[in-house]
Amino acid sequence: MVVADPQNYEIGVQMGTVRIENATVWTGTRLPSGEIAVTDSVLIEAGNILAIGATAKRLPAEQVIDAAGGFICAGFGDGHVHPVFGGLEQQFAPVRDGVSVEAIAAAVGRWADAHPTAEWIRGEGFDHTLAPDGVFMAAWLDAVIPDRPVVLRATDYHTVWVNSEALRRAGYTRGLVQPHDGEIVLDANGEPTGTLREWGAWRPVFDLLPPVELETLMGAIAHANKCFASAGLTWVQDAWVEPTGVDTWIQADQRGLVNFRVAMALWADPNSWRDQVAQFVASRAQVIAAGSPRLTANTIKFFADGVIESTTGALLEPYCDCPHTKGLPNWNPVELKIAVATIDALGFQTHIHAIGDGAARMALDAIEYASVSNGARDRRPIIAHTQLVDAADIGRFAELGVIANFEPYWAKFDSWQTELTEPRLGAERTNRQFMIGTILKSGAPVSFGSDWPVTTYAPLAGIQVAVTRKMTATDPSWMPQECLTVEEALLAYTSGVAFQAGDDSAGVIRPGARADLVWLATDPRFVDPMQIEGISVVGTWSDGKRIWP
Template structure:
């Protein structure tokens, strides 16, 4: 089966052309050669724009899909709205023993500190657990605290914090894994059918936004089972790579199972599923003051933040993962965490010798000048979330007060990293933030909020040219996935993973980019999404 696409602009990632021929799921020819080839079918682009489909180099699709199952709190603009939504959901689901939802806006309350009593007013007799937008924080009611055995006498756990009221009683906000795991350990598991359906919800979400590959950047053992079951049920519908979570508290036990998980996924035999990566957290997030900084936070509340791996622990763990031939993927927000991650990768290169390992440092919110050039030198891929590089409420209410004005101006050095020669790739961290690539690209090329603030862009020296932004969300992610010969570019022999837009993003104002419509998405030449109407 062959199809000729014409009648619009076709961006190949190396330039533009006016025709693309797809045969048996791969690109057969472009330009004039495509026009003279045989085509069984023709698609008139109607003046639209055809390009490689997007990849998302860092996201949490299972979590994103599960958000649709619980109370819908993401769009709530106040505590009262969240509480009302939780009550409405609880009243409609009287048989659910636990009410679990995500993900509320942590900037709605000063310091991101939410009180259990506010949820008690809605649901006093069943545990309620809500994840914050950052997925590093829980807001729970008093019943959930009781079920977890968390009291005023409970000490802050390793790698976690339990904020308290002035009288010493537990507030109801739990920060980082050491604390959130206390509740997660007593929560009932979701039914496997619900989890598989959540992956379908995630696929629906992504395909409608032109994304056909995603890096799931936090995969627990049960999640591997879910993905394998979804693959067996032919329920994936897009490409997923799994990053197996490395917990510093349990790493010596986990590492012995990483290769087994990879082989189990390989044995599943799905061309849409792989498990080639291990995910490390080097720190938390600035908004909780758990992101690890070289200089203290302005408040001094947590001084330099939280480094999750002590001493050379991250370097030694990364080497053991590299010994298995798995890709290293490190969450590093603060400049101290980024340095520790780079040091760990440098240790791996020195200890294990050169090979094509393509380690990833995700987020890189703050990078010290001394470390900027080390990404390219070490072959480290900075996977950046461009949507975050704006002066929105999250930034102005929670981030800037913690970092201070001068240090805040050094955030998200996307253009600097790209100009340094680093192999830039983009991701969304969905559902932490929008998984629509065009939303992120709009910020990457403007450094402005959706209302155009500030004029000229925030830290305008970091504005990225539009084609570089498109590349970071296509060929850049394909490079991260070791798949640059398969997808991410429209060249003969490449998989026909395509997105058809109704307008040319290279000729569209930044503020209008999120409004561009995805008309269709293709995976190996097969239409997997078509906009209705």
């Protein structure tokens, strides 16, 4: 280590110091008054913050950046995202922007014509609200591609639409046996429609797809890397990683394609999780052996249920439009308790997808069981999405130390709500969704994420919705009692996600913290809240290195 001569600051200057000044530096540190400390400068050295405020301005710097009155805060984090899925969307048929069934089918047909040697036609991210009750017919795709299998995944990533050739190859015919962890949607005559809900139904189809080539995966991660840097993101939780995905991330990092930190959540299959435990331990060891400060694999991901839009979200009471069902839990509650306790005993962090109030209760019960079984420790379990929580369970998040991870961009009354969710939940439950303000006020830790590519990865877009809960400026706020302040939303995207990561060196701007920073053109606290999404990200730093632009 080189130590600067205290009598000669010029020696220290050569160590690559960078000062950002003439800024509103929002530190994320709360003062005794309750306010967040704000200063005007930050000094970076060797990947960390050396000083802030007047001392940062007094000490010398090799490079000085005039922020022109802009806003500096800790780098944003995303507590639940799918970087590889998001990057891969660019590689397949462009279905996300289709505004009708016909438009999607036409886009798939054009892509197929342009790729005559592709055995399978694949697309990701179509709008699942475009068909009545979310049921898409194989015949609509057959009309443009009758002879090659087509598999399209909806923007919820829980629903898949296939053509007749894909159904044939999967062996899905009249008289089939429904999987216990999915639904092959049938018509009135018992024939498969072409809509598959949850992986128990569509995994057999995806298992037939040719593996994605390594270079395609590298391109997907490079795309995600650019997207995240442009949005100010410096840490993400990849919320669904299978064993080959661990190799993919290590390879991408070794190629220099990863400028952000990635915490991998290894997927637990409810059908074979016991056989996976040894692989979980091996994957964690593999990542440690790779020796990258950017990669970890300390989290296990469970899907407690599906999604409300396809009636696979697990509810405590029946669906309004399907009174014979309460949804589709992916786990037996007792088995989930045992699984969570098992991985918790091995020192892994628990991360549970829970959409319905039945799934939220099952997740809380499993975490409580693991805590009692394994004793007190700093485990920081996560329940992701937290869309619908029964009143009796809200206090349990704080009582068990469970992090409530929300995707705040969902907390608006959009077409998902009007076309699919509200008809299924009814008015009373509809207006108990995404109770971010209530859970935050209960004392529970809260983190924010995006679930990209389900919805946008941009934290500023999430902050705008968390603050306004509006679609447009003229709309009323949906459940206005749940709106956050801008500072509360900023905290959820910075120190809230850093707490989820177990990273005390991130999420705040203070001497000694890692220099993960984002520079915004305007202070989001003092603009029209409906303009927050439009604020420019002027710069992003990860480990003190500027990665955007």
